[in-house]
Amino acid sequence: MHFNSFAEVLHMGGYGPYVWFCFIFTFALLIGLYVQSVRKTRQIHQDIRESATREQRIKQAKEADLL
Amino acid sequence: MFKWLHPYAKAEKAYQLCSTLRPWFGWSSLSLLLVGTIWGLLFAPTDYQQGESFRIIYVHVPAAIMSMGVYAAMAIAAFIALVWQLKMSQWYIVAAAPIGIAFTIIALVTGATWGKPMWGTWWVWDARLTSELVLLFIYIGILSLYSAFDDKAVAGKATAILTLVGAVNLPIIHYSVEWWNTLHQGATITKFEKPSIDASMGWPLFINLFGFALLFAYLACVRMRNEILLHEQHRPWVKQQVQAGG
Numbered sequence: 001m002h003f004n005s006f007a008e009v010l011h012m013g014g015y016g017p018y019v020w021f022c023f024i025f026t027f028a029l030l031i032g033l034y035v036q037s038v039r040k041t042r043q044i045h046q047d048i049r050e051s052a053t054r055e056q057r058i059k060q061a062k063e064a065d066l067l
Numbered sequence: 068m069f070k071w072l073h074p075y076a077k078a079e080k081a082y083q084l085c086s087t088l089r090p091w092f093g094w095s096s097l098s099l100l101l102v103g104t105i106w107g108l109l110f111a112p113t114d115y116q117q118g119e120s121f122r123i124i125y126v127h128v129p130a131a132i133m134s135m136g137v138y139a140a141m142a143i144a145a146f147i148a149l150v151w152q153l154k155m156s157q158w159y160i161v162a163a164a165p166i167g168i169a170f171t172i173i174a175l176v177t178g179a180t181w182g183k184p185m186w187g188t189w190w191v192w193d194a195r196l197t198s199e200l201v202l203l204f205i206y207i208g209i210l211s212l213y214s215a216f217d218d219k220a221v222a223g224k225a226t227a228i229l230t231l232v233g234a235v236n237l238p239i240i241h242y243s244v245e246w247w248n249t250l251h252q253g254a255t256i257t258k259f260e261k262p263s264i265d266a267s268m269g270w271p272l273f274i275n276l277f278g279f280a281l282l283f284a285y286l287a288c289v290r291m292r293n294e295i296l297l298h299e300q301h302r303p304w305v306k307q308q309v310q311a312g313g
Contacts, residue, residue, distance in 0.1 A: 013119035
């Protein structure tokens with residue numbers, strides 16, 4: 001390990017705020033992109049399932065009318 | 068090779084390929100990024116000129132290289148989309164562009180944050196920084212153009228043309244540090260000679276670079292699956308797939 005204590009790790013030789021901001025910003029943005037992508041998948045699945053049940057309902061209603 | 072590739076022009080096959088590759092890309096990317104980041108932050112030696120601030124390299128350089136790599140892949144897809152009229156490659160452009168935007172923003176923001184302590188300024192309008200900013204605008208333009216058309220077949224074609232034209236910016240970004248006077252340093256690893264970085268600092272950089280590349284591959288699989296489902300939602304195979312929960 002290059003550093004001797006946790007305080008030194010945070011301090012980063014005086015560049016702490018710059019270094020830590022860069023790493024936190026990078027991974028926050030990437031995690032945000034991941035969450036957005038996965039949420040969209042879930043949304044699309046839900047929409048497809050809903051439209052499938054709607055089609056099913058319409059089909060059933062039409063069949064009931066015919067009887 | 069083309070005989071082997073050909074089935075993947077079909078949406079269902081492409082969807083299955085993305086589903087198969089996704090977990091491999093995801094887990095390998097996560098482990099590489101963990102190793103590379105921890106190694107880079109805690110174990111790599113200090114730079115004799117820049118002190119600890121050089122550790123920003125471990126996110127800045129991979130993001131910057133990938134911002135151009137993602138674009139290069141999009142430009143190849145655009146060429147394929149225009150020449151062979153493959154819908155899959157049109158959709159790929161739309162799936163990949165947001166990931167490219169994220170990498171470009173990361174490169175710009177971490178670059179500015181690195182510039183402040185080292186150059187004394189957040190931003191200068193020099194060749195490297197400006198051309199990277201133009202890359203961001205091209206990415207945003209590609210997505211805006213795609214969403215401006217209601218007819219997605221036309222949108223896909225127009226987007227492919229813009230993507231191909233925008234590729235002219237890539238060599239400009241890469242050679243900007245040689246062609247013009249700039250605050251930005253020259254290439255360290257993206258050149259044909261031996262990288263001018265010591266192995267003790269270079270290893271975590273290369274590990275993170277591969278981590279970023281695999282993360283792109285993972286996110287591209289996830290987003291490509293979304294695009295395929297969106298475009299093919301009225302097909303029976305999609306309905307079966309979704310009902311089965313996959």
